[in-house]
Amino acid sequence: MALELNPQADAAPPPARPALHTAREQWEAWKNVDLMFFPLIAILIGGAAVFLGALTIGDWSYWQDWRDRRWWPLLTPLLLLTLPAVLTYAFWKYFKLPVAATAVAVGYLLSQMISRYVNFHLFTGFPMNWVMPEVWIGAAVFLDATLLITRSFAITGLVGGFFFGLLFYPMNWPTVAPMHMPVQVGESVITLADYMGFQYIRTAMPEYVRIIEYGTLRTFGGHVAPVTAFVAGFFAILVYYVFVWIGSKSARPAFMTKLL
Amino acid sequence: MSGPRLVRCLLAAPLLLLLALPPATFAHGEIAQMAGIRMRTIHWFDTQIEPRQVAVNEVVTVRGRFKVSEHWPDYVAKPEEWVFLNIGVPGPTFIRLDTTINGMRQLQSTALRRGEFYDYEVKLKARVPGIWHVHPLVNVWEAGPVIGPAHFVEITGDAAHFVNEAVLLNGERVEVEQYGLRTMSGVHLVWLLVGLLWIGYWFRRLPVMMRRYVAVQELGEAEAERRLIGWQDIIVSGLFLALVLGLTAGIALWANARYPITMPLQTGRVEAPVLPLPGALAPIDIEIHQARFNLPRRTLTLDLTVANGTETPLAVGQFVAGYVRFTNGEVVEARREDDYDMVAPDSLSVNRRTLAPGASTRLTLQLEDAIWEEQRLVDIVAEPDLRIAGLLFFYDPAGNRYVREIGTRITPEFSITPAGSEQLDNLQLVRSPLPGMRPDA
Ligand SMILES: [Cu+2]
Numbered sequence: 111m112a113l114e115l116n117p118q119a120d121a122a123p124p125p126a127r128p129a130l131h132t133a134r135e136q137w138e139a140w141k142n143v144d145l146m147f148f149p150l151i152a153i154l155i156g157g158a159a160v161f162l163g164a165l166t167i168g169d170w171s172y173w174q175d176w177r178d179r180r181w182w183p184l185l186t187p188l189l190l191l192t193l194p195a196v197l198t199y200a201f202w203k204y205f206k207l208p209v210a211a212t213a214v215a216v217g218y219l220l221s222q223m224i225s226r227y228v229n230f231h232l233f234t235g236f237p238m239n240w241v242m243p244e245v246w247i248g249a250a251v252f253l254d255a256t257l258l259i260t261r262s263f264a265i266t267g268l269v270g271g272f273f274f275g276l277l278f279y280p281m282n283w284p285t286v287a288p289m290h291m292p293v294q295v296g297e298s299v300i301t302l303a304d305y306m307g308f309q310y311i312r313t314a315m316p317e318y319v320r321i322i323e324y325g326t327l328r329t330f331g332g333h334v335a336p337v338t339a340f341v342a343g344f345f346a347i348l349v350y351y352v353f354v355w356i357g358s359k360s361a362r363p364a365f366m367t368k369l370l
Numbered sequence: 371m372s373g374p375r376l377v378r379c380l381l382a383a384p385l386l387l388l389l390a391l392p393p394a395t396f397a398h399g400e401i402a403q404m405a406g407i408r409m410r411t412i413h414w415f416d417t418q419i420e421p422r423q424v425a426v427n428e429v430v431t432v433r434g435r436f437k438v439s440e441h442w443p444d445y446v447a448k449p450e451e452w453v454f455l456n457i458g459v460p461g462p463t464f465i466r467l468d469t470t471i472n473g474m475r476q477l478q479s480t481a482l483r484r485g486e487f488y489d490y491e492v493k494l495k496a497r498v499p500g501i502w503h504v505h506p507l508v509n510v511w512e513a514g515p516v517i518g519p520a521h522f523v524e525i526t527g528d529a530a531h532f533v534n535e536a537v538l539l540n541g542e543r544v545e546v547e548q549y550g551l552r553t554m555s556g557v558h559l560v561w562l563l564v565g566l567l568w569i570g571y572w573f574r575r576l577p578v579m580m581r582r583y584v585a586v587q588e589l590g591e592a593e594a595e596r597r598l599i600g601w602q603d604i605i606v607s608g609l610f611l612a613l614v615l616g617l618t619a620g621i622a623l624w625a626n627a628r629y630p631i632t633m634p635l636q637t638g639r640v641e642a643p644v645l646p647l648p649g650a651l652a653p654i655d656i657e658i659h660q661a662r663f664n665l666p667r668r669t670l671t672l673d674l675t676v677a678n679g680t681e682t683p684l685a686v687g688q689f690v691a692g693y694v695r696f697t698n699g700e701v702v703e704a705r706r707e708d709d710y711d712m713v714a715p716d717s718l719s720v721n722r723r724t725l726a727p728g729a730s731t732r733l734t735l736q737l738e739d740a741i742w743e744e745q746r747l748v749d750i751v752a753e754p755d756l757r758i759a760g761l762l763f764f765y766d767p768a769g770n771r772y773v774r775e776i777g778t779r780i781t782p783e784f785s786i787t788p789a790g791s792e793q794l795d796n797l798q799l800v801r802s803p804l805p806g807m808r809p810d811a
Pocket residue numbers: 379397398399503504505520
């Protein structure tokens with residue numbers, strides 16, 4: 111594409127001499143493509159995932175006192191699944207590589223850790239345990255491994271997508287359990303997360319803006335978290351299909367061929 | 371506005387936009403809100419923020435009173451739904467130890483009633499050294515923050531010495547900022563390792579991407595799948611599936627054992643009791659004949675009739691609108707403590723020194739001060755709803771205080787001597803205090 115835009119290309123075509131002379135040279139050049147891929151994960155894919163997360167998940171991801179049993183384990187995995195599903199299509203279609211979801215998840219964790227440490231901890235001053243990001247690399251590996259074994263987007267969505275949604279809550283339980291320990295403050299007992307939400311002043315975030323589980327008469331014997339996890343699993347199947355389809359539209363062969 | 375104070379107060383917000391936008395900081399944003407709304411939502415008075423200089427770990431108390439305006443605009447969400455008494459500081463430079471409204475502890479959200487007075491007290495513990503502008507404020511659901519008056523508080527010492535210990539319900543004494551951090555980072559590390567192992571398996575022999583891409587292009591998808599994916603890959607993938615399921619269950623069970631008794635996040639609303647303010651019950655009736663705001667003079671002129679139903683003479687001492695106070699220097703002693711102080715000392719003048727008991731008296735009040743400009747309250751002449759409200763404070767010779775809220779439409783005046791305002795120049799202004807009157811805090 112760059113050659114076509116070169117005004118001198120028509121006037122004096124360069125001699126048709128390839129930059130790579132031998133198979134050996136080509137092999138080495140191909141390795142460089144791989145080596146470029148790794149920083150790409152950390153910076154581009156991870157950064158994109160963190161940006162998407164800020165736009166869509168936002169406060170559920172930032173603050174421990176938003177990590178409830180109803181909205182957080184439902185919305186977070188569904189929104190986290192979108193970018194992996196889009197990238198999975200191209201990685202599988204053109205490379206037969208089942209690494210897209212894991213690459214996004216690893217990049218997400220690394221970028222998110224930098225963001226939380228620099229922005230939220232060093233600069234704004236919130237304690238690290240209060241703003242730790244969620245963990246979902248395992249769910250991403252599960253999705254990728256399912257694709258490799260089944261070699262089918264349809265079955266991967268059904269199995270991998272479902273488990274992606276289902277596993278999110280138990281996978282993250284160790285990162286929220288300490289914060290759900292009860293504390294007595296005066297006459298009321300609240301969780302450590304609620305208490306830190308009260309203590310660490312967020313001027314623009316009053317307590318009532320939290321979109322979290324309130325009471326309801328429609329319960330399943332009080333098993334809120336498992337029910338939510340199953341619901342998240344079912345919705346994740348749908349999200350996976352929709353976003354793989356978007357991936358198929360955005361990774362057309364013509365575009366990829368020109369790029370490479 | 372210049373110097374390190376401003377820099378500290380303002381720098382935080384735009385810089386945070388750089389990466390992930392934590393919605394945490396707050397500076398002198400108060401003047402950005404509509405003047406009419408600021409003067410008709412919450413009237414703050416008796417505000418005390420003490421002490422003004424503390425070391426890390428020492429306690430600062432923010433206390434005072436406010437009235438929720440009877441003239442709350444219809445187009446602003448109502449405080450009877452959800453409100454939260456908050457503190458406006460740049461980030462968690464303090465931690466909040468306790469909040470009470472009319473004596474009731476408020477850890478979570480509450481509701482306030484229009485027309486009622488509330489006493490509040492917030493205890494803060496100094497955490498980050500610096501000079502911080504500390505405001506009380508009330509967040510109103512769907513409406514936003516209603517900001518109160520502020521003072522600068524200097525925190526000295528070393529942030530590293532800050533401690534925040536808590537005792538959990540099970541008796542465990544914990545350092546709040548560290549609790550669970552090792553569990554969380556450990557879990558992240560374990561999963562990071564799993565992710566890197568999975569990627570490492572596929573990239574164990576370079577080159578990978580181009581070799582596979584060319585294979586797919588030359589052989590077609592079906593044939594490339596057969597050649598590129600072997601039994602070893604499928605077995606390894608199966609092992610990873612098992613590893614993920616096993617690790618998830620194992621770590622979750624371990625967490626259950628380590629943190630056996632947990633509970634869901636707590637929500638709900640505790641409404642503070644309504645307690646009458648004694649001075650608000652006195653039989654004083656106010657009729658407003660006219661209210662004019664003269665823009666070039668930065669002066670509000672109120673033409674009123676006050677029926678003093680008490681048994682003592684009264685003097686007009688103070689007018690409070692939103693977080694701004696206008697005081698009558700003859701009656702109430704006040705001074706500005708810094709350039710951002712939201713009080714206008716000696717800015718209120720009145721053409722009658724006293725209001726006789728049992729009589730109705732016609733009065734002209736003038737509120738003239740640059741603070742109209744500083745706090746951008748002059749904007750009321752340019753807003754879609756030309757309406758203001760505020761608290762009028764009356765004082766008797768014994769020093770007792772009586773409060774009434776007034777609210778009115780205003781007529782803007784855009785030149786210094788508009789026709790028909792001669793009475794402005796004929797004011798007999800009070801210049802000496804009433805006998806026996808003592809200054810207000
Ligand atoms: Cu301020």
